[in-house]
Amino acid sequence: MPYKQTAEKIMVPVGELPQVKDRDVVAEAVNEMRNFFHQRDGTWYGFQAALVLDSKDRLAGILTIRGLLRAFKLQVIQDHLLKNDATGLFFLNKFNENMEITVRDIMRPLNLISVQKDSSVFEVIRKMNNYKIGLLPVLDGDLLVGVIRTIDVFWVIGELLD
Template sequence: MPETKKVKELMVPISEYPVVYNTDTLKDAIRVLKTYHIDSKEHRSMLVFKREGTEEKLAGILTVRDILNTIKGKTMSYDNNELFTMSWSRFYGKTSLGNSVSTKVEEAIRPLVTEFVQTEQDVSDAIRIMMTKGINILPVFEGEKPVGIVRAIDILDYIGDLL
């Protein structure tokens, strides 16, 4: 049986992962994600930090689905079908889509909960947490400092390598 890896061997370092701040807008977040797609990096989420004095603390995770759900909630306050019958370019000129992407990230994020792993933990710990909690993204800490992220696709690649 192959030796189990440590989380730090599978994680995506923060330096290679999209990051925004809680005070940024969804428009800012979309631009950050687009930048990472141009660089051939396939991320569907980003880490959200908040500034507290001179420190930056991890505030939560923002996924593509969170962005879309927020836009939906802000634009579809009337007939649910109306958004899809309008041209996006025409609709953007209206206030609802423009206002929805002006929403602060802190209003759309998934706040951090107790699920995270440390860099020196075995990958099996990350797998157990992801499977039992039904999550696809797991922050990685070194002590109290966030240093990376483990995604479900990273776990799947690891399992595939074991086969």
């Protein structure tokens, strides 16, 4: 019965998601995420996010395509400032010494918004709706065990309406 499903039952397990390092530059992260996309029968499949690992290989956050799009916007602003107005350099504190945006700069930390694995589907829907997110980390205590995507919730809602 769909109304009794938990987050754990509809999540994508951690092991199936791409992983990047928090110190990677955005271009490296994009390449890693692209490796998880594939085409079948004219349709592209893959994940719109990657798990972010810190220097000790602990999960630190999630990098989403939305975060990547924000990074490209920041890159355009940076390029504009560097070419047109040197005073803009005072506002570029988000970039490392090479003036590159790293994954850490744009990732969403795990501790901001998440659910426990035994949370109801209704709790998942409420959080995704309230926070306007398309990817929700699923925790077992403090350990990340998976993520729920908007499409995962969509299928459950379809079952509820049947």
